[in-house]
């Protein structure tokens with residue numbers, strides 16, 4: 001049975017529509033290009049500790065959900081429809097207004113989603129309210145990611161766009177008192193095609209299907225990225241970045257933020 005059959009629809013406040021529209025477009029190929037990476041999954045699952053029940057907020061197609069996930073909260077019907085058979089029930093709602101009781105699960109996790117929320121404080125407040133013991137967030141540090149060669153050398157306009165939406169790590173830790181952070185190194189053959197996943201495989205960014213799974217491309221006009229991508233196809237990347245070719249993993253700014261309640 002597919003995830004859509006498990007969907008409950010809950011109307012949310014204004015603000016839901018633009019993000020739903022974004023992920024209804026990106027979502028079409030998400031499961032092909034955004035396959036959860038097993039090494040990143042292991043780090044996320046370790047961060048969840050011994051939580052016996054988990055709610056995944058901004059859950060998308062269900063990447064990285066441990067088997068004991070009891071509910072997914074996700075606004076986009078397109079993403080919900082792609083949840084694999086047998087995955088946790090999905091509730092159509094936004095992080096800022098989760099229609100669940102206090103202390104609904106041991107842990108709440110929110111992976112690569114906080115930068116889409118229209119009201120970060122409200123969304124984090126909801127995670128703290130529905131979780132009994134732990135909150136785990138995966139996001140990126142834009143001060144590090146700005147130095148990533150794709151943004152720095154080829155697509156400065158996309159870097160500028162990401163500056164406007166990235167959530168600063170210290171803003172998150174201020175909202176989650178006592179939270180600790182962990183770097184999430186990205187393996188050179190990462191299977192999850194998020195923004196900086198292809199740091200050792202530059203040709204991947206020339207593939208429209210790969211780009212279609214990344215919101216930084218979906219939300220940026222093609223005319224803006226075309227010149228940078230044309231330069232990337234000139235073959236000079238390998239001369240400039242030969243030092244990366246023997247690296248197994250790289251810190252490109254991804255972090256877990258883990259809070260005990």
Ligand SMILES: C[S@@+](CC[C@H](N)C(=O)[O-])C[C@H]1O[C@@H](n2cnc3c(N)ncnc32)[C@H](O)[C@@H]1O
Pocket residue numbers: 019020023034057058059060061062063064073074075076079093094095096110111112113116117118
């Ligand atoms: C990059 S995807 C990440 C999905 C999944 N967590 C993963 O790691 O693959 C971002 C998700 O956040 C969802 N989203 C956007 N705005 C949201 C909001 N206000 N509340 C909850 N989720 C939201 C999108 O629909 C999308 O599914």
